[in-house]
Amino acid sequence: xxxxxxxxxxxAFGAGLSAAAALFILRGHLRTCGxxxxxxxxxxxxxxxxxxxxxxxxxxxAFGEIAPEQRKWIEMSQDQVARxxxxxxxxxxxxxxxxxxxxxxxxxxxPAAEIHEDALAAHRRAFAHAGVELVVEAPKDLPLCRTxxxxxxxxxxxxxxxxxxxxxxxxxxxxxxxxGARVTFEVAYEGPIQSPGEAARSLELFYPARRRGDQVxxxxxxxxxxxxLVIERxxxxxxxxxxxxxxxxxxxxxxxxxxx
Numbered sequence: 310x311x312x313x314x315x316x317x318x319x320x321a322f323g324a325g326l327s328a329a330a331a332l333f334i335l336r337g338h339l340r341t342c343g344x345x346x347x348x349x350x351x352x353x354x355x356x357x358x359x360x361x362x363x364x365x366x367x368x369x370x371a372f373g374e375i376a377p378e379q380r381k382w383i384e385m386s387q388d389q390v391a392r393x394x395x396x397x398x399x400x401x402x403x404x405x406x407x408x409x410x411x412x413x414x415x416x417x418x419x420p421a422a423e424i425h426e427d428a429l430a431a432h433r434r435a436f437a438h439a440g441v442e443l444v445v446e447a448p449k450d451l452p453l454c455r456t457x458x459x460x461x462x463x464x465x466x467x468x469x470x471x472x473x474x475x476x477x478x479x480x481x482x483x484x485x486x487x488x489g490a491r492v493t494f495e496v497a498y499e500g501p502i503q504s505p506g507e508a509a510r511s512l513e514l515f516y517p518a519r520r521r522g523d524q525v526x527x528x529x530x531x532x533x534x535x536x537x538l539v540i541e542r543x544x545x546x547x548x549x550x551x552x553x554x555x556x557x558x559x560x561x562x563x564x565x566x567x568x569x
Contacts, residue, residue: 343408350401354394361390381438388435392470395431395463399531402460402539414543418566419458421451421492425485427458428465428494432473441473442480451485453566454492456543461563464536464547465494468559471529472498477555487565491545494561502555512537512549533559 364387366372368380375383405412425447436443454461472481475498482497510516514534517527537547545563 340409340411343404346404346408347401350397350404354397357390357394357397361387361394364390384434385438388431388438391431395466396530398459398463399467399535403531403535406538406542412542414457414460416455416457416543418453419456419461421454421485421487421494421563421565422447422449424454424456424458424461424465424563425451425483425494427462428469429483431466432469436473436481439473441476444480444482446482446484448486452487452492454563455566456545456563460539460543461545461561464540465496465561467530467536468494468496468533468561471533471559472496472500472557474529475500475557477501490565490567492563492565494563496559496561498557500551500555500557502553503551508549508551508557512547514538536561 364383367375367383368387402412429443429445433443469481469483477500479499483495484497485492485494487493511528511533514532514537516534517532519527521527533547533549540547540561540563543563545561548560548562549557550560551557
């Protein structure tokens with residue numbers, strides 16, 4: 310090997326080592342930042358819990374009777390505090406997924422009906438206050454799912470929130486049924502007509518952060534891409550179908566518990 314070739318080879322080798330070391334340091338720093346963010350978000354959950362308990366006591370009459378015209382506003386405040394709490398959990402999951410790469414899930418046997426009802430409980434009152442019809446369809450013989458109960462319910466609740474935010478007319482329909490080895494939760498609504506392929510693009514993780522030529526918000530919460538990522542971590546999937554008239558259907562799919 311000639312001297313120039315050896316020099317170039319050594320230079321390339323040294324540059325490779327430097328790049329690898331820089332990447333290692335960067336990943337370590339990101340993990341540290343992730344732990345710091347996770348800790349901070351955990352600390353925020355404490356005052357949120359205290360506020361929620363105060364609102365619960367107010368609504369239960371522990372502090373005296375509440376005038377009917379005031380109850381609605383207290384209920385709306387409680388709904389927003391609950392949504393804030395759910396968003397904090399989602400942001401923590403995002404941090405663990407993208408920065409720490411250490412998201413832990415608790416997979417167990419969970420009744421599909423429980424996931425369905427827990428998700429809707431976060432929205433029934435808000436739909437009533439907004440004057441939006443919420444149509445629920447669920448058979449009584451639903452199976453068990455193998456999933457993380459809290460994350461599955463939060464993910465389904467996020468899909469209902471998406472439909473409520475982007476619905477332009479008509480009801481939001483939430484249904485659940487077993488299809489072979491899967492349980493499918495569907496959220497259907499009529500939204501704005503989107504350009505071809507936009508529904509598929511909205512399932513990308515960083516879709517809400519894309520540059521846009523307008524100031525219109527493109528997602529609700531952390532977006533459908535985040536929900537898809539979490540559900541895939543739980544062994545399920547997320548699909549988004551939309552026709553040319555704007556009728557959308559979000560399908561959250563979880564594995565059903567096999568019966569003996």
